[in-house]
Amino acid sequence: MKKHHYNPDSCTTCTACVVHCPVTQAVREFRGPKLAGPAGERFRLSEDDYDAALEYCSNCKNCDISCPSRVPISTLNMKAKAKYYKTHKQSLRDWILSHGEQMAKMASMTPGLANMGMNNFLSRAIMKRVGISDKAPLPAYASEPFIKQFKKIKQQSFANKVVFYPGCFISFNQPEVGLDVVAVLQANQFEVIVPEEAVCCGSPLVVNGFMDEAEANARKNVAILKKYVELGYSVITACTSCGLMLKQEYQELFEINEQERVAARIYDISEFLLELYDEGRLNTNFVKQAGRYLYHAPCHLRVQGIGRPGLELVKMLPGIEVTDADAGCCGISGNYGFKDDKYDIAMSVGSNLFETIKASGVTSVLSECGTCRLQIAHGAKVKTAHPITIVRKAYGI
Amino acid sequence: MRTSDVIVIGGGLAGLTAAIVAAGRGKEVTLMTSGAGTLAIGGGTIDMLGYLEDNTTVYSPRDGLGRLAEDHPYSKVGSQVMEDAVQFFLTMCKEEGFAYTGSMDSTQWLPTAVGTLKPSCLVPLTMDISLLKAANHVVVAGFSRLKDYFPELVIKGLSKLPGYQKEYEKVVIETGFTGGRDVTTLDIARWLDTAAGQQACYEQLGKHIKPGSVVIIPPVLGSRPNYDVRNKLEQALSCKFVETVIMPTAITGLRLRAMLLNRAKKLGVKIMEQAHAAWAVKDGSRVMSVVTSNIDRERAYSTQAVILATGGFFGGGIVADPDTVHEAVLQLPVEAPTDREEWGTLKLFSGAAQPFAKIGIKVDSSLRPVDAQGKVLLENVYIAGRNLAGYDYCLEKSGNGVALVTGYKAGLTC
Numbered sequence: 001m002k003k004h005h006y007n008p009d010s011c012t013t014c015t016a017c018v019v020h021c022p023v024t025q026a027v028r029e030f031r032g033p034k035l036a037g038p039a040g041e042r043f044r045l046s047e048d049d050y051d052a053a054l055e056y057c058s059n060c061k062n063c064d065i066s067c068p069s070r071v072p073i074s075t076l077n078m079k080a081k082a083k084y085y086k087t088h089k090q091s092l093r094d095w096i097l098s099h100g101e102q103m104a105k106m107a108s109m110t111p112g113l114a115n116m117g118m119n120n121f122l123s124r125a126i127m128k129r130v131g132i133s134d135k136a137p138l139p140a141y142a143s144e145p146f147i148k149q150f151k152k153i154k155q156q157s158f159a160n161k162v163v164f165y166p167g168c169f170i171s172f173n174q175p176e177v178g179l180d181v182v183a184v185l186q187a188n189q190f191e192v193i194v195p196e197e198a199v200c201c202g203s204p205l206v207v208n209g210f211m212d213e214a215e216a217n218a219r220k221n222v223a224i225l226k227k228y229v230e231l232g233y234s235v236i237t238a239c240t241s242c243g244l245m246l247k248q249e250y251q252e253l254f255e256i257n258e259q260e261r262v263a264a265r266i267y268d269i270s271e272f273l274l275e276l277y278d279e280g281r282l283n284t285n286f287v288k289q290a291g292r293y294l295y296h297a298p299c300h301l302r303v304q305g306i307g308r309p310g311l312e313l314v315k316m317l318p319g320i321e322v323t324d325a326d327a328g329c330c331g332i333s334g335n336y337g338f339k340d341d342k343y344d345i346a347m348s349v350g351s352n353l354f355e356t357i358k359a360s361g362v363t364s365v366l367s368e369c370g371t372c373r374l375q376i377a378h379g380a381k382v383k384t385a386h387p388i389t390i391v392r393k394a395y396g397i
Numbered sequence: 398m399r400t401s402d403v404i405v406i407g408g409g410l411a412g413l414t415a416a417i418v419a420a421g422r423g424k425e426v427t428l429m430t431s432g433a434g435t436l437a438i439g440g441g442t443i444d445m446l447g448y449l450e451d452n453t454t455v456y457s458p459r460d461g462l463g464r465l466a467e468d469h470p471y472s473k474v475g476s477q478v479m480e481d482a483v484q485f486f487l488t489m490c491k492e493e494g495f496a497y498t499g500s501m502d503s504t505q506w507l508p509t510a511v512g513t514l515k516p517s518c519l520v521p522l523t524m525d526i527s528l529l530k531a532a533n534h535v536v537v538a539g540f541s542r543l544k545d546y547f548p549e550l551v552i553k554g555l556s557k558l559p560g561y562q563k564e565y566e567k568v569v570i571e572t573g574f575t576g577g578r579d580v581t582t583l584d585i586a587r588w589l590d591t592a593a594g595q596q597a598c599y600e601q602l603g604k605h606i607k608p609g610s611v612v613i614i615p616p617v618l619g620s621r622p623n624y625d626v627r628n629k630l631e632q633a634l635s636c637k638f639v640e641t642v643i644m645p646t647a648i649t650g651l652r653l654r655a656m657l658l659n660r661a662k663k664l665g666v667k668i669m670e671q672a673h674a675a676w677a678v679k680d681g682s683r684v685m686s687v688v689t690s691n692i693d694r695e696r697a698y699s700t701q702a703v704i705l706a707t708g709g710f711f712g713g714g715i716v717a718d719p720d721t722v723h724e725a726v727l728q729l730p731v732e733a734p735t736d737r738e739e740w741g742t743l744k745l746f747s748g749a750a751q752p753f754a755k756i757g758i759k760v761d762s763s764l765r766p767v768d769a770q771g772k773v774l775l776e777n778v779y780i781a782g783r784n785l786a787g788y789d790y791c792l793e794k795s796g797n798g799v800a801l802v803t804g805y806k807a808g809l810t811c
Contacts, residue, residue: 014435014645015438015645015646016433016434016437016438018581018583018646019433019437019583019646019651020437027576028574028575028576028577028578029576029577031577031578032578035578065432065671066432066433066437067432068431068432068433068435068712069432070431070432247692248691248693251692263692263693264694266693277398277399278398278399279398280398302670302671303670303671304671304691304693305671305673305691306669306672306696307427307667307669307672312667324662326662
């Protein structure tokens with residue numbers, strides 16, 4: 001297996017990354033991925049040099065997608081950020097945005113109160129004071145976290161078992177997506193295991209420089225998932241950023257014993273189902289349903305090199321009309337677009353996608369990423385859904 | 398089980414052309430790409446043949462063909478395929494609202510950022526030089542803070558050339574950009590996509606334009622594959638624009654790539670980004686599936702045929718290690734002088750061919766890979782673009798031409 005390499009000299013300074021960087025397009029203050037990443041790295045190797053422009057990088061990975069020399073440019077940026085924040089303190093805002101899991105665990109004790117508290121004029125004003133945009137599409141908390149709802153499901157028992165890693169967004173904000181995953185897997189004769197002790201994948205920690213905490217989470221998750229992988233189980237994600245973290249970014253960022261064994265068994269839910277289809281094992285008893293959708297491929301899916309399995313799967317469903325929006329990054333990039341000083345950049349980045357959606361006339365957009373869905377609903381004023389929700393509907397369950 | 402009629406490996410001009418042609422024939426096409434490639438940053442002109450190996454100038458690409466060696470890719474596919482490929486390309490561009498001009502009849506000499514002329518063949522309408530030749534008054538426009546672009550250099554160079562003794566006027570357009578980074582043509586093209594940018598350009602150029610003026614400008618007339626920006630400015634200013642050939646990042650290539658991607662998607666080509674093709678599962682002399690190797694695991698994709706368009710040494714399709722030279726995905730043989738000293742000539746700027754530039758995969762007339770004896774090695778594999786042996790695109794100015802023609806042929810044959 002080819003590993004990514006960290007030698008910034010693999011960069012030939014061709015500028016393909018600059019051309020395709022959505023943040024570079026949106027703001028002139030950002031020097032672009034080439035200079036912030038591999039070129040900056042040369043200086044950082046020789047002296048402690050922090051380029052404030054690094055704060056503009058959203059880790060959306062369009063630089064990695066466009067790089068012909070396979071330089072993990074965004075990861076170089078994240079590592080440089082982490083080095084800086086080893087000796088500097090992050091803002092309260094960045095702490096809050098990076099610790100969604102802790103925040104959510106507290107909030108989920110009293111979700112009604114938390115939602116009320118989050119979405120009133122006063123608390124949005126307070127959030128703005130710490131640097132969270134009062135216009136940003138912050139997600140609401142679910143009335144009951146996924147794990148509690150999952151435990152209430154009476155699953156049919158099957159010999160085939162898979163592990164489902166829900167991640168924070170499904171766990172605390174949209175558990176219904178996780179329930180759809182479980183239902184679809186059950187319809188395909190898989191029993192689903194959800195390891196309750198698994199923690200946040202660490203993606204929101206990495207982007208704000210909390211690298212030690214991200215590594216602690218990575219070690220914990222790898223240790224937990226490894227036990228299941230050793231039993232021969234695959235690990236399924238339904239959030240493309242969690243999936244990318246578990247299969248790729250852990251390997252780029254950390255040295256964890258045998259993590260590549262876990263990485264090799266991480267599946268996007270749609271990719272997993274399509275593999276079943278290739279083996280002739282996918283339950284294809286789909287009922288016809290009416291629906292016209294646009295599909296938005298999250299950048300964190302595009303960089304995985306597995307195409308657009310969610311789109312492919314939905315295209316198989318009878319009665320469904322779905323078109324690839326193919327209009328670039330939505331701008332949100334995890335918690336980037338929630339930041340007060342980044343909100344306008346994120347909206348500018350997403351503007352092409354929003355315009356494409358509006359021009360299409362569709363009222364519902366499909367995407368695997370939870371925060372992409374928030375941003376699309378916010379920017380294009382449409383409904384959104386995870387592709388797996390449409391698949392579940394096709395099973396009529 | 399999902400399968401493709403053809404998997405195209407490589408998303409450059411050769412790969413995209415092959416994918417579009419095959420999909421146009423009703424084939425199920427999967428296009429695997431690794432990075433955005435040089436098409437996105439390159440010049441976007443289709444240079445067919447500007448010079449022969451002995452450095453003689455080619456004034457008509459069609460006439461030049463007869464003087465090429467028989468192992469040149471053009472000779473392999475033949476002149477009829479070339480004519481068809483050119484026609485195919487021109488028709489496609491027109492249908493996509495981004496027409497190109499030119500033909501195999503005559504070489505087009507395009508003004509460059511350093512005031513020289515570069516031979517090409519099929520060019521976007523923004524590079525049509527016929528009006529420039531006829532013009533007396535030429536405004537040479539630059540932009541404040543634009544890196545590596547000096548209107549005075551363009552004027553100095555051009556005015557020395559026969560037929561270019563004209564009344565030149567230099568104009569530097571102020572963009573008003575703030576922010577710390579260098580200004581690139583892409584920044585300006587995106588600015589000119591906006592009404593504000595167009596207005597500023599109109600106001601600053603207006604007072605220099607006379608009836609019949611032609612404006613020479615870097616490639617900045619919009620970032621998208623259409624002529625909206627050019628048309629608006631030409632109409633408002635009653636003049637004609639000619640974009641110059643510049644170093645990367647040249648917006649002309651970005652526009653061409655965007656047009657080709659649009660076309661491919663319309664035809665149902667399945668594009669897989671970052672799918673790093675690593676090796677193939679073979680059964681005898683047939684490839685059964687292409688295996689990608691990403692950081693997590695390998696994945697096999699079943700197919701009836703493969704078009705290999707992964708590039709040469711620069712693109713990574715051909716790899717030279719200290720002891721070996723090989724093709725990276727299908728492990729096809731690559732013939733090269735054993736003595737590395739013979740790979741290059743030390744006279745860098747003599748206009749002589751560089752032997753290493755011709756190193757590549759040998760093929761039959763269907764572009765299938767062959768061994769030293771001419772025996773077909775893989776029946777369902779076709780090679781397109783810089784993977785091919787037998788031409789020095791840098792010297793000949795034939796890079797995009799070979800990519801187009803062989804991509805077309807491969808897409809037609811697979």
